[in-house]
Amino acid sequence: MIQLGKYQTLTVSRLVDFGAYLSEPEGKQEVLLPARYMPENLSKGDSIEVFVYKDSEDRPVATTEHPFAIVGEFAFLAVNEVNDVGAFMDWGLSKDLLVPYSEQKYKMRRGGIYLVYVYVDDASGRIVGSAKIEHFLGNAYPDYKPGDKVKALVYEHNDIGYKAIVDDKHRGMIYSNEIFRPIELEESVTAFVKQVRPDGKIDLTLSDKAKLRTASTSEKIMEYLDRPDAVPVGDKTAPEIISMIFGCSKKDFKKAVGMLYKEHKITISAEGIISKA
Numbered sequence: 001m002i003q004l005g006k007y008q009t010l011t012v013s014r015l016v017d018f019g020a021y022l023s024e025p026e027g028k029q030e031v032l033l034p035a036r037y038m039p040e041n042l043s044k045g046d047s048i049e050v051f052v053y054k055d056s057e058d059r060p061v062a063t064t065e066h067p068f069a070i071v072g073e074f075a076f077l078a079v080n081e082v083n084d085v086g087a088f089m090d091w092g093l094s095k096d097l098l099v100p101y102s103e104q105k106y107k108m109r110r111g112g113i114y115l116v117y118v119y120v121d122d123a124s125g126r127i128v129g130s131a132k133i134e135h136f137l138g139n140a141y142p143d144y145k146p147g148d149k150v151k152a153l154v155y156e157h158n159d160i161g162y163k164a165i166v167d168d169k170h171r172g173m174i175y176s177n178e179i180f181r182p183i184e185l186e187e188s189v190t191a192f193v194k195q196v197r198p199d200g201k202i203d204l205t206l207s208d209k210a211k212l213r214t215a216s217t218s219e220k221i222m223e224y225l226d227r228p229d230a231v232p233v234g235d236k237t238a239p240e241i242i243s244m245i246f247g248c249s250k251k252d253f254k255k256a257v258g259m260l261y262k263e264h265k266i267t268i269s270a271e272g273i274i275s276k277a
Contacts, residue, residue, distance in 0.1 A: 002029045004052055004060065004120055005071025005127045012046045022050065022062055033062040053127050056095060067092045069118045071127060073168045074136075074153055076186045078113050089116065089129055103130035113186075115155050133165070141200050142170045144193045147212050152191040152204055154183055164191070164204060172202040179206060217248045217256035222265065225275040232272030 002008065002024055010022035010031070019034040020042060031052055042048065050062035051070070068091045069075035077089035080096050087108035088096035099108065099116055108114055108131070116129035117136045130136070133155075144150070152164035152172055161175040162183060174183070174191065183189060183206075192212055194203040205212065224230050224245060233242070234257075239250040246253060257273055260266045266273045 002031055002052055002060065004054065004125075005118065007049055007051050007070065009047050009049045010062070012042060012044050012048065015042075015044055022048065031060045031062045033064075037062070037064045039064070051093075053093065053095065054125075058126070063093060065093050067097075067118075069116075071118050071120055074115060074117050074133065074155075074165050076113050076115050076155075077129070079108050079110050082108060082110050087114075089114075091118070091129075097127065097129045099129040099131060103128065103132055105131045137165065137169065137171050138200050140169065142166070142196050142202055144196055144202065146193055146195060146216065148193045150191055150193060150202075150204070152189050154185055154187045154189060157185060164189075166191075166202050166204070170200065170202055172204045174204045174206065181206070213248070213252055214255045214259055217246055217252050218260050220246045220248075221253075221256055221260060221273070222275065225266070225273065234268065234272030237272070 002010070010024060012020050013023040013030060014021045019032050020038055021030045022033055023030045033048070033050060039048070048064070050064055051067060052060055052062050055061045068077060075091070077091055077097065079087045080090050081088045086098050086100040087104065088098055091097040097116075097118065114131050115133060116131050117133055118127065118129055119136070120126070121128045150166050150172075151168075152166055152174065154162050154164050154174070156163040161173055161179070164172040164174055166172040172191070189206065191204040191206055192208065194205050194212070196202050207215070224233075233245065235254070242248065242250050242253045257266070257268070260273075261268060264276065266275055
């Protein structure tokens with residue numbers, strides 16, 4: 001089935017003066033690729049990746065242009081025009097994306113840049129945008145584990161850090177005290193999951209998995225050292241014992257010990273590591 005608002009690979013079923021008709025493998029549906037978007041030497045039977053949307057006359061049409069966001073994604077877009085229907089956003093195609101007044105949180109103005117979600121309106125069958133982003137976030141509980149890599153779109157700054165949209169589905173937070181490089185609003189960054197909270201919001205970090213492992217092991221070491229029954233552990237402790245106590249490799253244990261030592265949280269003696277707390 002040919003899908004609106006998605007990239008898909010279709011086959012040239014026939015060529016005409018004004019373009020090429022493309023079809024899915026079953027050949028039950030066709031969509032026009034206008035001549036202005038056709039690559040040179042396109043022939044019948046060739047496969048081509050296209051984006052499908054509706055033209056100004058509500059007909060499905062294919063393009064080799066790339067919009068700034070496809071259906072199911074969020075993006076910051078600029079308003080090209082406002083009329084009595086709504087705001088028309090520049091989304092990288094020849095036809096602008098409509099954000100109806102009913103989908104605006106507050107009245108959009110020409111030249112303004114707004115965060116919108118792109119979706120197919122069930123009533124009209126058209127691709128539209130919505131600035132009411134809260135309706136499209138957190139509708140399913142996140143299925144992530146610590147260390148998973150995600151895409152995060154930064155959209156708001158507050159006293160504790162930056163709010164981000166995670167993989168176009170979930171709410172996330174990057175805390176200011178864990179940011180090691182400047183980040184900007186509207187920036188899309190690669191982040192890593194620290195934890196998924198009971199309310200479904202996700203704590204994120206810009207550190208990679210190795211750093212996350214080191215941080216996690218460091219926490220376990222400090223908790224262990226606070227225990228009254230803790231036995232000495234250190235560089236000479238067998239890997240099997242390290243694995244049993246901390247659930248990590250000897251290599252990760254040594255990295256965590258090094259980090260704690262640099263942070264002046266432990267001292268290292270002949271017997272093992274000792275907490276300074």
